[in-house]
Amino acid sequence: MVWVRCVVVPMMCVAMLAGCSLPRGAALQSEILSEQSSETPSFQVVEVTRARVAQLAQWPVTGWAGHYHWFGRDRAPDSAVILTGDMLDMSVWESQENSLLAGMGSKMTALPRMTVSESGTVFLPYVGDVEVRGLTEGAARNRLQSRLEEIAPAVQVQLAVTPGRNNAVDLVGGVASPGRYPLDSRATTILSVIAEGGGIDPGLRNPVVRLHRDGRGHDILAADLLRSPARNVRVRGGDQITIVEDDRSFNVLGAAGIQQVVPFERETLSAMEALSVMGGLQASRADPKGVLVLRDYEAKDLRPGGAGPDMQQVVFTLDLTSADGLFAARQFRINPGDTVLATESPVSGARTILGLLGTVVGVTGTVDNL
Numbered sequence: 324m325v326w327v328r329c330v331v332v333p334m335m336c337v338a339m340l341a342g343c344s345l346p347r348g349a350a351l352q353s354e355i356l357s358e359q360s361s362e363t364p365s366f367q368v369v370e371v372t373r374a375r376v377a378q379l380a381q382w383p384v385t386g387w388a389g390h391y392h393w394f395g396r397d398r399a400p401d402s403a404v405i406l407t408g409d410m411l412d413m414s415v416w417e418s419q420e421n422s423l424l425a426g427m428g429s430k431m432t433a434l435p436r437m438t439v440s441e442s443g444t445v446f447l448p449y450v451g452d453v454e455v456r457g458l459t460e461g462a463a464r465n466r467l468q469s470r471l472e473e474i475a476p477a478v479q480v481q482l483a484v485t486p487g488r489n490n491a492v493d494l495v496g497g498v499a500s501p502g503r504y505p506l507d508s509r510a511t512t513i514l515s516v517i518a519e520g521g522g523i524d525p526g527l528r529n530p531v532v533r534l535h536r537d538g539r540g541h542d543i544l545a546a547d548l549l550r551s552p553a554r555n556v557r558v559r560g561g562d563q564i565t566i567v568e569d570d571r572s573f574n575v576l577g578a579a580g581i582q583q584v585v586p587f588e589r590e591t592l593s594a595m596e597a598l599s600v601m602g603g604l605q606a607s608r609a610d611p612k613g614v615l616v617l618r619d620y621e622a623k624d625l626r627p628g629g630a631g632p633d634m635q636q637v638v639f640t641l642d643l644t645s646a647d648g649l650f651a652a653r654q655f656r657i658n659p660g661d662t663v664l665a666t667e668s669p670v671s672g673a674r675t676i677l678g679l680l681g682t683v684v685g686v687t688g689t690v691d692n693l
Contacts, residue, residue, distance in 0.1 A: 365634075383621075384633075386659030436447075513556055514548065531568070594641060598652070617637075
């Protein structure tokens, strides 16, 4: 009877275990992709290989524009130019008697403060409007003096320029001291302005520097801006600068080292880099042939024929057991909003069954010994 229990009981256990669903931490790849074989699948399955990765890189980008828009550094004279809204304080010196501008017994006249008009001019008594916008302070002084010499040959002009709204930048947020900062040089760079505002807030995770100019936005990771001097562009009057956190992220599920929302730590992220960020795969559970990337496209992104997705929901499959799959994973990019799913290996379920079976057999043997 003992041998009957030793054979029959385990067989009954196997039958019972086969007839029920064992608890798992992740789905099997075959379970997720089974719908693909139906007549009307609701998603597209795309295998990521080295032969296809270049083509896949041309597909529409999801979750963001695909790259940060920035510009290269440009050179400029180390002097400020006069802009609309700047204020000019001008003093006129004359050596002649009976001056048109100077008062009785005085050789100097301080003219009322002048504001550069929308047309770029200031008004001078006895002269009229004089164009000064776009000139440096020295060039504007020479032009004003030459115009006054038409009525007073021995005149000399002293000029001081106070930057107005259009010759200052707004440091909106993400720094210790937000505010408006006048530009004292045409070569003032964005890092100089940020430093003047107290530097980037250390509490920001993966900060992005955002510059608004002429109705357009320009973005760059702060780490890239600090790393590359060529990207430290000069600012212009009217620019608005703010530093924000990079809000791009992707989801991690299944038999991975972590299961959570993972922020992007760099401008672009490959599937291989994403696997490293998410703590790799769980060696005892994960199926290295079944790493899936789930992505949603918009209807306008559909481009049947290989130039784009055939369906709005796409599952990209990666096989990390081959050199081809590993190299493809190094080049295939993860988009913000993607879900990276590490499916569970079928072997893990078999191990669970064998473990439970061993426990049952052990208990049976104990009963027999009684």
